[in-house]
Amino acid sequence: MxxxxxxxxxxxxxxxxxxxxxxxxxxxxxxxxxxxxxxxxxxxxxxxxxxxxxxxxxxxxxxxxxxxxxxxxxxxxxxxxxxxxxxxxxxxxxxxxxxxxxxxxxxxxxxxxxxxxxxxxxxxxxxxxxxxxxxxxxxxxxxxxxxxxxxxxxxxxxxxxxxxxxxxxxxxxxxxxxxxxxxxxxxxxxxxxxxxxxxxxxxxxxxxxxxxxxxxxxxxxxxxxxxxxxxxxxxxxxxxxxxxxxxxxxxxxGLYFEISKNAVERALEIRKVCEERGFPMLYDSMTNQQFPVLPNEMIEKLEKKYAFFVWEPVDAGHSAVRFCTSWKTTKEQAQALAEDLRG
Amino acid sequence: MxxxxxxxxxxxxxxxxxxxxxxxxxxxxxxxxxxxxxxxxxxxxxxxxxxxxxxxxxxxxxxxxxxxxxxxxxxxxxxxxxxxxxxxxxxxxxxxxxxxxxxxxxxxxxxxxxxxxxxxxxxxxxxxxxxxxxxxxxxxxxxxxxxxxxxxxxxxxxxxxxxxxxxxxxxxxxxxxxxxxxxxxxxxxxxxxxxxxxxxxxxxxxxxxxxxxxxxxxxxxxxxxxxxxxxxxxxxxxxxxxxxxxxxxxxxxGLYFEISKNAVERALEIRKVCEERGFPMLYDSMTNQQFPVLPNEMIEKLEKKYAFFVWEPVDAGHSAVRFCTSWKTTKEQAQALAEDLRG
Amino acid sequence: MxxxxxxxxxxxxxxxxxxxxxxxxxxxxxxxxxxxxxxxxxxxxxxxxxxxxxxxxxxxxxxxxxxxxxxxxxxxxxxxxxxxxxxxxxxxxxxxxxxxxxxxxxxxxxxxxxxxxxxxxxxxxxxxxxxxxxxxxxxxxxxxxxxxxxxxxxxxxxxxxxxxxxxxxxxxxxxxxxxxxxxxxxxxxxxxxxxxxxxxxxxxxxxxxxxxxxxxxxxxxxxxxxxxxxxxxxxxxxxxxxxxxxxxxxxxxGLYFEISKNAVERALEIRKVCEERGFPMLYDSMTNQQFPVLPNEMIEKLEKKYAFFVWEPVDAGHSAVRFCTSWKTTKEQAQALAEDLRG
Amino acid sequence: MxxxxxxxxxxxxxxxxxxxxxxxxxxxxxxxxxxxxxxxxxxxxxxxxxxxxxxxxxxxxxxxxxxxxxxxxxxxxxxxxxxxxxxxxxxxxxxxxxxxxxxxxxxxxxxxxxxxxxxxxxxxxxxxxxxxxxxxxxxxxxxxxxxxxxxxxxxxxxxxxxxxxxxxxxxxxxxxxxxxxxxxxxxxxxxxxxxxxxxxxxxxxxxxxxxxxxxxxxxxxxxxxxxxxxxxxxxxxxxxxxxxxxxxxxxxxGLYFEISKNAVERALEIRKVCEERGFPMLYDSMTNQQFPVLPNEMIEKLEKKYAFFVWEPVDAGHSAVRFCTSWKTTKEQAQALAEDLRG
CATH class of the missing domain: 3.40.640.10 (Type I PLP-dependent aspartate aminotransferase-like (Major domain))
Known part of the structure; x- marks a missing residue:
């Protein structure tokens, strides 16, 4: 997980x-x-x-x-x-x-x-x-x-x-x-x-x-x-x-700024994939939290591998979720999620 | 100090x-x-x-x-x-x-x-x-x-x-x-x-x-x-x-109990010296805080080498102090103080 | 007033x-x-x-x-x-x-x-x-x-x-x-x-x-x-x-009930006039407070003779007001207001 | 009472x-x-x-x-x-x-x-x-x-x-x-x-x-x-x-001052009797509350006729009480108590 x-x-x-x-x-x-x-x-x-x-x-x-x-x-x-x-x-x-x-x-x-x-x-x-x-x-x-x-x-x-x-x-x-x-x-x-x-x-x-x-x-x-x-x-x-x-x-x-940057970069990688896939973003965030609106079946699948929040239902088949990266999120972790979002 | x-x-x-x-x-x-x-x-x-x-x-x-x-x-x-x-x-x-x-x-x-x-x-x-x-x-x-x-x-x-x-x-x-x-x-x-x-x-x-x-x-x-x-x-x-x-x-x-014991032993060593010297104890403490009543001149001398609280004045020439040991107080630290109390 | x-x-x-x-x-x-x-x-x-x-x-x-x-x-x-x-x-x-x-x-x-x-x-x-x-x-x-x-x-x-x-x-x-x-x-x-x-x-x-x-x-x-x-x-x-x-x-x-009744009767008289005049009621109140929506010019006129609250603007020309009767409001007071609402 | x-x-x-x-x-x-x-x-x-x-x-x-x-x-x-x-x-x-x-x-x-x-x-x-x-x-x-x-x-x-x-x-x-x-x-x-x-x-x-x-x-x-x-x-x-x-x-x-004066005068009449009888006063009050120290038997007797507070025990046979006068205490009420204190 x-x-x-x-x-x-x-x-x-x-x-x-x-x-x-x-x-x-x-x-x-x-x-x-x-x-x-x-x-x-x-x-x-x-x-x-x-x-x-x-x-x-x-x-x-x-x-x-x-x-x-x-x-x-x-x-x-x-x-x-x-x-x-x-x-x-x-x-x-x-x-x-x-x-x-x-x-x-x-x-x-x-x-x-x-x-x-x-x-x-x-x-x-x-x-x-x-x-x-x-x-x-x-x-x-x-x-x-x-x-x-x-x-x-x-x-x-x-x-x-x-x-x-x-x-x-x-x-x-x-x-x-x-x-x-x-x-x-x-x-x-x-x-x-x-x-x-x-x-x-x-x-x-x-x-x-x-x-x-x-x-x-x-x-x-x-x-x-x-x-x-x-x-x-x-x-x-x-x-x-x-x-x-x-x-x-x-x-x-400058450690604070350096590690902050890592979190944001990982988050924006996730954002980019979502945008490529045409998933709307609930909020226009350029920081370490991303709120894409995903199909509910995809959410279910992702939940088996990742821990994240289901933020709010959007319509019958879609919900917004929150992916939160941190100073310690690795490129590998972010790429794994990106892959799975790419579907 | x-x-x-x-x-x-x-x-x-x-x-x-x-x-x-x-x-x-x-x-x-x-x-x-x-x-x-x-x-x-x-x-x-x-x-x-x-x-x-x-x-x-x-x-x-x-x-x-x-x-x-x-x-x-x-x-x-x-x-x-x-x-x-x-x-x-x-x-x-x-x-x-x-x-x-x-x-x-x-x-x-x-x-x-x-x-x-x-x-x-x-x-x-x-x-x-x-x-x-x-x-x-x-x-x-x-x-x-x-x-x-x-x-x-x-x-x-x-x-x-x-x-x-x-x-x-x-x-x-x-x-x-x-x-x-x-x-x-x-x-x-x-x-x-x-x-x-x-x-x-x-x-x-x-x-x-x-x-x-x-x-x-x-x-x-x-x-x-x-x-x-x-x-x-x-x-x-x-x-x-x-x-x-x-x-x-x-x-x-049992680490908690073991290190607690160290503090109490060090404190009782200090108490023992005070009793030998005839310094009254403000409270009858058998734990890690000791409150001897000392001559004010001795307190002044001790303050150059040790950090401790002057608890309250007792009479014109004497005050109670508090010596507080901890789980980390060494035998050497306690003995140094004991020596100086012995006078 | x-x-x-x-x-x-x-x-x-x-x-x-x-x-x-x-x-x-x-x-x-x-x-x-x-x-x-x-x-x-x-x-x-x-x-x-x-x-x-x-x-x-x-x-x-x-x-x-x-x-x-x-x-x-x-x-x-x-x-x-x-x-x-x-x-x-x-x-x-x-x-x-x-x-x-x-x-x-x-x-x-x-x-x-x-x-x-x-x-x-x-x-x-x-x-x-x-x-x-x-x-x-x-x-x-x-x-x-x-x-x-x-x-x-x-x-x-x-x-x-x-x-x-x-x-x-x-x-x-x-x-x-x-x-x-x-x-x-x-x-x-x-x-x-x-x-x-x-x-x-x-x-x-x-x-x-x-x-x-x-x-x-x-x-x-x-x-x-x-x-x-x-x-x-x-x-x-x-x-x-x-x-x-x-x-x-x-x-x-039963004094409490008797005098309460007076307030409500007076309020409903005011309500009745408003309805006759076609003034919408902001809330459907059957008690001593009435909230008709009135033309702003009428409100201005009424304010010279009566004290009451302008509750909230409704559109460019109309606002809801609150008329509050009490156990002591007289028939004369209510009728005076009714008259002026009748216009 | x-x-x-x-x-x-x-x-x-x-x-x-x-x-x-x-x-x-x-x-x-x-x-x-x-x-x-x-x-x-x-x-x-x-x-x-x-x-x-x-x-x-x-x-x-x-x-x-x-x-x-x-x-x-x-x-x-x-x-x-x-x-x-x-x-x-x-x-x-x-x-x-x-x-x-x-x-x-x-x-x-x-x-x-x-x-x-x-x-x-x-x-x-x-x-x-x-x-x-x-x-x-x-x-x-x-x-x-x-x-x-x-x-x-x-x-x-x-x-x-x-x-x-x-x-x-x-x-x-x-x-x-x-x-x-x-x-x-x-x-x-x-x-x-x-x-x-x-x-x-x-x-x-x-x-x-x-x-x-x-x-x-x-x-x-x-x-x-x-x-x-x-x-x-x-x-x-x-x-x-x-x-x-x-x-x-x-x-x-000046009504406030006039009626306040009545309370104090009545209280001082009670105080005077206590002093004449040699009852010590717990506090040296020159206002409308008086705190004489009375024999307990007297207190018991007074309690049948007057409502007042037993303030605190003073010794085995005596207690301090509180007599409180007000703007409305009458001369008759105060004199009745004075009589009974006189014994």
Whole structure:
């Protein structure tokens, strides 16, 4: 069984394991107050092209989202996001458990627009009884989205402009950020992203690490007391060095970008075959997740050899599926699937 | 600088790292739905001498405490614990952030008694306006406590009897459970502990693992839907295999107990020197944390060579300190400190 | 200016005020532990045709909803309701502030169906990763709905059957319950309602009282400790007698039903004129709220004389409005509006 | 049975009832957006000697406390108060249910000192691991306290100075504020109080009203969006006019102060008799609550004729009790008790 069901089916990048072994006997302080974490923070600041961002390391994505959002919102405010946003559909109400409503916007492909946000916020304030309604307090997007799509520089610029105009911090969930940055369709650098939002996170779990997400706080107003939030929500890892070590390894010589590229290339090979075969793509993804619409009999056959998600039924005889590649997907694995898609 | 400030200053046990490398290329399902986690669960059930306990793996202690407590209590209930309980003083209000008050009992050494709990609960129900007061909903203890002390079998039996009589689930925080089990003063097996509480957790972070805590739910009424709680609170690790692999390694041939024993032996060597020198011990600890009361000048001298906590001032010239050994503390490190304490 | 903007624009029914004056000098216990509250509870039990329901008095609707819902759900569960449900759109995230997601179902007229609930619940359990998704934990409906529509006995029976089958308590928000019971289209008695849900509340605020909502808990499993929840959420009125006195007055000789009838009759007069004029009704309401679609110029004219809500634009020249009558709307007020609608 | 058990055993002041009747037929907007509420706000601003305070009306004390505190604190912060503070002991964990820990200071008589607060806050920041501990985020006191004692101008000035220096908003629970202002031992005006805190509330429920508490926000930084908080927590009364009408009546010609004086005079008559008889007073209260230590046999005898609280046992033969007078306690009621205390 070859797994295309997610991008966390394998272990960690071997260089990370080597680094763990190398440093294992050294004693350090806990809670990311160690030299490896400090160095990793420095490397990330460099990538952002700015000395003035705060960098924190947390363990997982849901934890990161709930911690960041709890740190930004006031109790009567909600987080605006696409209907399909991860915080809305796949975190067991983690945001609501911190007391906040998720305010959804319709979206066909996982993205929301500057105009949608503007309309929602203006509509809120135009309502004479606005205090009876949850106040939009921030905007959450993911780059790439849960559907593999990406914001262009123009789209993100427009969105952030509206956010600033309306006073809503913009937070970018970058669980798969590397896969966006490595896409041939991408026109944004990490430094540009840091300049076009208030907070974002760089996902490690899905890109080579055992675990770990790096939160980058760009807006000075949101930096205060962030470590309290991490601790309160259970995200302050005692042996924080293991977070520092992993991000150090990923960022000291471009490993993160290099392995991200592999995932995208494999995914685009699969996409190409689908297009050749005339299978429609549910979303126009240029990242590591591909959503072709396949005949149901083909899906049944593929399921014997590959693990993947049947995303949604499309018509009586066809369903969309999700093939997810990762930093570790081999050319052989992708070619095997391509062969079988070619039929 | 030799570190006695905590039991998580080092990396992980080398056998764990070996096991990670060995299995790194294998693809598995996420979220602890993998064979390593299943095997680890089986090993823990065996140690508990029962097939009917549920075992879940979480990442850290605060996360585990807040998840377990949120899963047990109703909104109007609180968790009873010692004034010095970890959830009361060192988790940034994580329990309150889930909506629950921590109901404290005075304690000189970190332990609470069956009688104290009985009196609190009976006092609650005797109050004519009891609905104006938080209802005691469960009891939280740690074994060993934050002060290194331990519950004996007789004490735990009495406490659990009161808990059952009053309908309050008993939860044991075993962040350092191995260090209690390895103590010469201990008279409880893990199977006995599983029979004397409703839920407990076996700490990995402080005993050889990179991270990880194993929650054991003994009371069938508390098992339902526990994975939802883990996910909602951000504790469901995507690459859950890394949790399974670590607990498998720790429990497949007694490694956990063996390395716990090392920490306790080193700690008792330090205790012995203190007693020889006539330094009083703030708490009567037979586990890996020792709290001698030392002359302030000696503390100053020791601080140049060792990292440790100055716990609290005792009188004008003396303070209690905490020396914390770990599974990895060497005989040489302990002897160096012993020498310097001998003066 | 004549107000049709809501059903709480006037004071209280004069008989309530008389009763307050009559009893004002008498000393009683607080917190609804007084003889008036006891009597009111007895009257409500009689109306429900059952001795075994628990009756509690709270002050307002949002308070009642958040208290009842917090008392029913576990942290990982959400309340299922129509997209237009009051808890979803007009309570400033009160439910989310207690930690719970509101799980919405699409609805054209404010009602949801047994089939919709069944499908949602079955879909939840069919999802292999259901623990990543908020678990449907209860169903919330309002009778009549926020759109003036009502559930028939057949619809409510079908809904409750699914709820019981799936283990989801059904809660009915009866902020305007009297206006449903008094409708010529109604086929449900209060006793039947009590038999077709787990909890419901009888609204006082909108039907003759100064304030006050009576919660009726029919399901024995949901009765425990409810007074704690009321107190914790700030709803336990110190001078609880004022709640008891009002419900006693409303229910001792049918006042509640009599004055509800007035509101519905006035509303149906307005409806009749609209139909005569050929104005479409946005929702098919047979209760005290009417939603005709009117020409915008007519709306502008009416706004000079009447207070009412412009509900939503329908096309370039027309908008739906809401006319809301109350227990106190006079024939003269309704006729004045009818005249002006007749044009 | 004459009731001295609380100050909310009777109805409302007759002038309030008259005013309700007078205005009952008039239609107004809801949610305190009516002319009576506006006028009441104006009257309260005048009493505060400032145009720039915001005044909001809520229904009850616990509701007010939880709403104000939720509006001030960030998630990782707690409210500092006396161990005996109402929010700590008699609100069923309402504050914790909003996510915040109550940080208690020991107190013999219900008051806390500037020095205690200073020490706690400085201790917090001196802790190297302060992010593991709940951050003191505001200070809560009551005037008078739950023990009938009062802060002097000097004490309040010192406390507020420390609060401002440390950046902690000071909130005063004035559930019985009138009884402090009417005390012969008082040296503070309402205007001075408004200048010595960030937020306070003026209690109506316990002083002549049917219900109602007036929140005064003095610190501009805390005014924003407060109505959202009221609505979210269920405190925005639909028929808000009833709140406005009551506070208008209480404040338009000094009724509040006049009736408060009655309660204090009656209480001091009881105190005088106790002192004559040599009964020690548990707390040195010059307000409407008196806590004499009485022989147990006398208590038993009194219980046949009067309702009051047995506060706590003092020694084998004596207990402290609480006698609570109110705005409506008559001279005859107080004299009857005085006689029986005289023996």
């Amino acid at each position: 070859i797994r295309f069901e997610c991008d966390y089916a394998e272990g960690a990048h071997p260089r990370i394991l080597e680094r763990l072994i190398e440093t294992n006997d050294i004693q350090t302080c806990g809670y990311t107050d160690d030299p490896y974490s400090d160095h990793a923070r420095e490397l990330i600041r460099k990538l952002c092209g700015r000395e003035d961002v705060d960098v924190h390391f947390l363990v997982g994505g849901t934890q990161t989202n709930l911690t960041v959002i709890a740190s930004i919102l006031r109790p009567h405010q909600g987080a605006v996001c696409a209907q399909s946003g991860h915080i809305n559909v796949h975190e067991t109400g983690a945001i609501e458990a911190t007391g906040h409503k998720v305010l959804t916007l319709p979206s066909r492909d996982g993205k929301i627009t500057a105009k949608q946000v503007q309309k929602m916020v203006e509509g809120h304030w135009a309502d004479v009884n606005h205090e009876h309604v949850v106040q939009p307090g921030m905007v959450y997007i993911s780059q790439p989205t849960e559907n593999g799509t990406m914001y262009t520089k123009a789209e993100l610029t427009a969105l952030y402009e509206v956010c600033r105009e309306k006073g809503l911090p913009l937070y970018i969930d970058g669980a798969r950020l590397g896969y966006a940055l490595a896409s041939p369709a991408n026109d944004l650098t990490m430094a540009e992203i840091a300049g076009l939002c208030d907070v974002f996170y760089i996902g490690g779990t899905k890109i080579g690490a055992m675990f770990g997400e790096a939160v980058v706080i760009c807006n000075p107003a949101l930096k205060r007391d962030f470590r309290y939030y991490i601790k309160q929500r259970g995200g302050l890892l005692a042996k924080g060095r293991f977070l520092g070590l992993q991000f150090e390894t990923l960022f000291e010589d | 030799i570190r006695f400030e905590c039991d998580y200053a080092e990396g992980a046990h080398p056998r764990i790292l070996e096991r990670l490398i060995e299995t790194n290329d294998i693809q598995t399902c996420g979220y602890t739905d993998d064979p390593y986690s299943d095997h680890a669960r089986e090993l823990i059930r065996k140690l508990c001498g029962r097939e009917d306990v549920d075992v879940h793996f979480l990442v850290g202690g605060t996360q585990t405490n807040l998840t377990v407590i949120a899963s047990i209590l109703r909104p109007h209930q609180g968790a009873v614990c010692a004034q010095s309980g970890h959830i009361n003083v060192h988790e940034t209000g994580a329990i309150e952030a889930t909506g629950h008050k921590v109901l404290t009992l005075p304690s000189r050494d970190g332990k609470i008694t069956a009688k104290q709990v009985q009196k609190m609960v009976e006092g609650h129900w005797a109050d004519v306006n009891h609905e104006h007061v938080v209802q005691p909903g469960m009891v939280y203890i740690s074994q060993p406590t934050e002060n290194g002390t331990m519950y004996t079998k007789a004490e735990l039996t009495a406490l659990y009897e009161v808990c059952r009589e009053k309908g309050l689930p008993l939860y044991i925080d075993g962040a350092r459970l191995g260090y209690a089990l390895a103590s010469p003063a201990n008279d409880l097996t893990m199977a006995e502990i599983a029979g004397l509480c409703d839920v407990f957790y076996i700490g990995g972070t402080k005993i050889g693992a990179m991270f990880g805590e194993a929650v054991v739910i003994c009371n069938p009424a508390l098992k339902r839907d526990f994975r939802y709680y883990i996910k909602q609170r951000g504790g469901l690790l995507a690459k859950g295999r890394f949790l399974g692999l670590q607990f498998e390694t720790l429990f497949e041939d | 004549i107000r049709f903007e809501c059903d709480y624009a006037e004071g209280a029914h004069p008989r309530i005020l008389e009763r307050l004056i009559e009893t004002n000098d008498i000393q009683t216990c607080g917190y609804t532990d007084d003889p008036y509250s006891d009597h009111a509870r007895e009257l409500i039990r009689k109306l429900c045709g059952r001795e075994d329901v628990d009756v509690h008095f709270l002050v307002g609707g949002t308070q009642t909803n958040l208290t009842v819902i917090a008392s029913i759900l576990r942290p990982h569960q959400g309340a299922v309701c129509a997209q237009s449900g009051h808890i979803n759109v007009h309570e400033t995230g009160a439910i989310e502030a207690t930690g719970h997601k509101v799980l919405t179902l699409p609805s054209r007229d404010g009602k949801i169906t047994a089939k919709q609930v069944q499908k949602m619940v079955e879909g939840h359990w069919a999802d292999v990763n259901h623990e990543h998704v908020v678990q449907p934990g209860m169903v919330y409906i309002s009778q009549p709905t926020e759109n003036g529509t009502m559930y028939t006995k057949a619809e409510l029976t079908a809904l409750y059957e699914v709820c019981r089958e799936k283990g989801l308590p059904l809660y009915i928000d009866g902020a305007r319950l009297g206006y449903a019971l008094a409708s010529p289209a109604n086929d449900l008695t209060m006793a039947e309602i009590a038999g077709l849900c787990d909890v419901f509340y009888i609204g006082g605020t909108k039907i003759g009282a100064m304030f006050g909502e009576a919660v009726v808990i029919c399901n024995p499993a949901l009765k425990r400790d409810f007074r704690y929840y009321i107190k914790q959420r700030g709803g336990l009125l110190a001078k609880g007698r004022f709640l008891g006195l009002q419900f006693e007055t409303l229910f001792e000789d | 004459i009731r001295f058990e609380c100050d909310y055993a009777e109805g409302a002041h007759p002038r309030i009832l008259e005013r309700l009747i007078e205005t009952n037929d008039i239609q107004t907007c809801g949610y305190t957006d009516d002319p009576y509420s506006d006028h009441a706000r104006e009257l309260i601003r005048k009493l505060c000697g400032r145009e720039d305070v915001d005044v909001h009306f809520l229904v009850g004390g616990t509701q007010t406390n939880l709403t104000v505190i939720a509006s001030i604190l960030r998630p990782h912060q707690g409210a500092v108060c006396a161990q005996s503070g109402h929010i700590n002991v008699h609100e069923t964990g309402a504050i914790e249910a909003t996510g915040h820990k109550v940080l208690t200071l020991p107190s013999r008589d219900g008051k806390i000192t500037a020095k205690q607060v200073q020490k706690m806050v400085e201790g917090h920041w001196a802790d190297v691991n302060h992010e593991h501990v709940v951050q003191p985020g505001m200070v809560y006191i009551s005037q008078p306290t739950e023990n009938g004692t009062m802060y002097t101008k000097a004490e309040l000035t010192a406390l507020y100075e420390v609060c401002r220096e440390k950046g902690l908003p000071l909130y005063i629970d004035g559930a019985r504020l009138g009884y402090a202002l009417a005390s012969p031992a008082n040296d503070l005006t309402m205007a001075e109080i408004a200048g010595l805190c960030d937020v306070f509330y003026i209690g109506g429920t316990k002083i002549g009203a049917m219900f109602g508490e007036a929140v005064v926000i003095c610190n501009p930084a805390l005014k924003r969006d407060f109505r959202y908080y009221i609505k979210q927590r269920g405190g925005l009364l639909a028929k808000g006019r009833f709140l406005g009408l009551q506070f208008e009546t209480l404040f338009e010609d």
